[in-house]
Amino acid sequence: MASSADSACSQQKTKKAKIEVEEKDKINELPGETQRIILSLLPFKDAVKTSILSRSWANLWESAVTKLDFDETNLSTKRRTQFREWIKRFVARQQRNDDASSPIPPQQLKKFRVSFELASQCCSNGDVDSWVKFALSKRVESLDLSFVSCRYYHQNYVFPCANHIKTPTGLSEIKPLRSLRFSHVDVDDETIQHLISNCPHLEELAVTMSDSLVNLSIPAAAAFALKRLELRDCRLLKSLEIADVPSLTHFTLLGLGYYQRTELRMEKFATLVDLRINIREDDVTFAFISSHAAQLAALAMRVESEGSWFPNVVEFTRLEVLEVETEGGVFSNVIRLIALINACPRLHTLRLSFKRFEQERIILHPNVDRVSRESIRVVEISGFRGCWTDSHFVQYVLGYFVGLERIVVHCNNTAGYVAKQQAREFKSRVSPAIDFVIM
Numbered sequence: 001m002a003s004s005a006d007s008a009c010s011q012q013k014t015k016k017a018k019i020e021v022e023e024k025d026k027i028n029e030l031p032g033e034t035q036r037i038i039l040s041l042l043p044f045k046d047a048v049k050t051s052i053l054s055r056s057w058a059n060l061w062e063s064a065v066t067k068l069d070f071d072e073t074n075l076s077t078k079r080r081t082q083f084r085e086w087i088k089r090f091v092a093r094q095q096r097n098d099d100a101s102s103p104i105p106p107q108q109l110k111k112f113r114v115s116f117e118l119a120s121q122c123c124s125n126g127d128v129d130s131w132v133k134f135a136l137s138k139r140v141e142s143l144d145l146s147f148v149s150c151r152y153y154h155q156n157y158v159f160p161c162a163n164h165i166k167t168p169t170g171l172s173e174i175k176p177l178r179s180l181r182f183s184h185v186d187v188d189d190e191t192i193q194h195l196i197s198n199c200p201h202l203e204e205l206a207v208t209m210s211d212s213l214v215n216l217s218i219p220a221a222a223a224f225a226l227k228r229l230e231l232r233d234c235r236l237l238k239s240l241e242i243a244d245v246p247s248l249t250h251f252t253l254l255g256l257g258y259y260q261r262t263e264l265r266m267e268k269f270a271t272l273v274d275l276r277i278n279i280r281e282d283d284v285t286f287a288f289i290s291s292h293a294a295q296l297a298a299l300a301m302r303v304e305s306e307g308s309w310f311p312n313v314v315e316f317t318r319l320e321v322l323e324v325e326t327e328g329g330v331f332s333n334v335i336r337l338i339a340l341i342n343a344c345p346r347l348h349t350l351r352l353s354f355k356r357f358e359q360e361r362i363i364l365h366p367n368v369d370r371v372s373r374e375s376i377r378v379v380e381i382s383g384f385r386g387c388w389t390d391s392h393f394v395q396y397v398l399g400y401f402v403g404l405e406r407i408v409v410h411c412n413n414t415a416g417y418v419a420k421q422q423a424r425e426f427k428s429r430v431s432p433a434i435d436f437v438i439m
Contacts, residue, residue: 129160237256316343
């Protein structure tokens with residue numbers, strides 16, 4: 001009886017194993033092109049993991065992936081060395097396959113991203129140069145070079161293809177580009193202008209921490225497809241001239257001209273809805289923001305000094321998100337801040353980020369327009385210290401933003417216990433219907 005039961009159990013296991021094998025084999029029975037399509041839809045890391053499935057899958061992903069993301073920022077020094085060696089072998093194999101006569105045509109890249117620490121000795125700039133040239137040879141659509149400078153000294157990567165992209169082959173390779181992102185990459189004015197003029201599909205351009213931009217001019221005729229433009233912390237930029245780019249919807253202009261003020265010549269952008277900009281004590285930035293007041297949906301301002309505020313606040317009729325960041329004591333001018341908030345009748349989200357607050361007691365002037373606001377649903381305050389000024393502003397928020405649903409308070413680390421204790425005191429007073437988060 002026991003023997004019969006064991007035999008039946010064994011047969012069931014064999015049958016189950018056979019079914020599992022058949023199910024596992026179904027994906028191998030798919031046409032090779034279908035398998036490559038499936039792999040192309042997977043995230044890069046997941047596609048690489050399929051190489052352990054079987055011998056037939058060992059290198060299949062290499063002919064299928066269209067998005068390469070080489071990010072080593074979270075790896076140890078030992079792992080970084082191994083990772084870069086792996087990249088070098090991968091790129092070398094890809095180049096050999098492209099040169100060889102293969103029935104499978106070379107796969108065009110949708111995206112190529114590299115994020116490395118520049119000071120690392122794990123590989124040379126020459127290796128990175130070859131990877132960038134490889135990406136361009138694959139007619140990449142999105143090129144993202146996001147390097148991280150060493151904390152001890154400033155170092156940038158020099159864009160290696162400034163001359164190559166002007167050759168007939170190079171011009172053909174850059175034509176499919178839709179997105180270009182450079183961080184800690186030295187790319188000069190002429191190269192940027194050449195890329196804009198010769199990439200008819202370019203929709204996004206972002207340059208951060210480039211020391212080679214000096215006098216940049218972006219003509220509207222060349223940038224007709226550009227929708228997003230970001231220029232951040234380009235410290236040596238002396239002048240910037242931008243005509244009316246017809247499709248521009250998002251524009252970021254932050255941290256320019258560390259050693260001298262950047263001369264700005266900018267026209268009105270008819271399609272602009274999202275603006276992030278430094279507020280300076282001159283008429284240019286005020287006039288530029290004011291000219292777009294009726295069309296902006298989101299506005300982020302980094303206030304450079306205490307006096308950098310609108311001389312006359314205009315109404316932002318469509319603004320839904322307002323962000324204000326300051327290094328200094330903007331709350332000494334709290335009346336103007338509240339006047340700006342009151343000039344945004346459709347404001348939904350307010351984000352305030354402050355590096356320090358004055359300790360003196362500044363009470364809202366009786367002439368401040370204390371308007372109850374129903375539209376504002378979310379308020380985020382960063383750098384909260386629990387001192388008189390920022391606490392007084394939180395009281396104003398809780399008292400007059402009657403439609404408030406969520407408030408997030410990020411306490412300043414140096415203020416520690418005092419800031420969190422004051423935030424908890426505010427939380428104890430508000431209605432349970434308001435989501436009050438302390439971080």
